[in-house]
Amino acid sequence: MKDLALITGGAGFIGRHLASALLARGYRVRVLDSLIEQVHGAGAVPRGLDPAVDFVAGDVRDAGAVARALAGATHVVHLAAEVGVGQSMYAVERYVSVNDCGTATLFQALIEAPVKRVVVASSMSIYGEGLYRTHGGATIEDAVRKPRKPGEPWDPLDAEGRPMRPVPTPETKRPALASVYALTKYMQERLTLTLAPAYWTSAASPGASVPRSAASRSPATSTPRRSLRSGRR
Numbered sequence: 001m002k003d004l005a006l007i008t009g010g011a012g013f014i015g016r017h018l019a020s021a022l023l024a025r026g027y028r029v030r031v032l033d034s035l036i037e038q039v040h041g042a043g044a045v046p047r048g049l050d051p052a053v054d055f056v057a058g059d060v061r062d063a064g065a066v067a068r069a070l071a072g073a074t075h076v077v078h079l080a081a082e083v084g085v086g087q088s089m090y091a092v093e094r095y096v097s098v099n100d101c102g103t104a105t106l107f108q109a110l111i112e113a114p115v116k117r118v119v120v121a122s123s124m125s126i127y128g129e130g131l132y133r134t135h136g137g138a139t140i141e142d143a144v145r146k147p148r149k150p151g152e153p154w155d156p157l158d159a160e161g162r163p164m165r166p167v168p169t170p171e172t173k174r175p176a177l178a179s180v181y182a183l184t185k186y187m188q189e190r191l192t193l194t195l196a197p198a199y200w201t202s203a204a205s206p207g208a209s210v211p212r213s214a215a216s217r218s219p220a221t222s223t224p225r226r227s228l229r230s231g232r233r
């Protein structure tokens with residue numbers, strides 16, 4: 001029997017492409033998606049979703065729907081989320097509910113129905129403005145973009161008021177959680193990286209201080225193998 005990958009939020013932009021890619025690699029694919037209006041309008045299953053996908057309509061916060069979607073699954077890719085930095089700043093309850101309670105509901109179910117591997121999509125938003133370099137060559141991790149008048153430079157300024165230069169941002173950069181969306185995505189990461197090693201493996205995303213995804217291997221037991229690591233960032 002082929003492995004069965006469950007993609008939460010799999011009717012969305014990334015999920016539809018991922019579903020096709022997994023099918024092409026020989027997986028069976030199931031999607032759990034509530035088809036939110038903001039993304040899908042009237043709520044019809046999107047045309048871009050491969051017809052070979054087993055589509056399950058449901059909310060990732062609904063424990064019953066999650067348990068049904070998990071039946072027989074060997075892999076999970078968790079993409080279901082409210083997506084957007086700006087909107088998260090006024091739709092606070094909705095973002096926290098879907099992104100964090102939804103992830104908690106999924107992991108609660110995974111304790112009872114473990115899989116070989118779980119992948120969670122994080123977001124670059126957890127790095128805030130990313131890394132900047134000053135004229136003097138100093139690297140700045142906590143750049144803040146202040147309101148600008150028209151014609152003024154857009155990039156953040158250094159202590160002397162000179163624009164700084166954006167530079168590539170590695171995943172080891174300290175988080176800079178400047179929006180509700182960033183907070184909720186970081187929570188998804190940490191929940192994954194806390195529970196995976198506690199339940200299923202001693203080395204989930206080894207060495208990753210600020211990982212974008214996490215993986216867990218086949219559980220040997222449904223009780224924690226080791227106490228939770230704490231304080232690692």
Ligand SMILES: NC(=O)c1ccc[n+]([C@@H]2O[C@H](COP(=O)([O-])OP(=O)(O)OC[C@H]3O[C@@H](n4cnc5c(N)ncnc54)[C@H](O)[C@@H]3O)[C@@H](O)[C@H]2O)c1
Nearest residue numbers: 009011012013014033034035036059060079080081121123
């Ligand atoms: N697109 C990007 O550039 C980007 C960048 C970084 C991270 N991500 C992350 O990748 C994931 C997928 O992003 P996307 O661009 O495909 O977003 P999308 O909005 O196109 O897809 C999200 C899907 O989740 C579904 N959904 C929303 N709430 C749900 C709920 N409560 N229960 C079940 N399904 C629900 C939506 O109906 C939608 O189909 C998200 O977790 C997002 O945070 C996306």
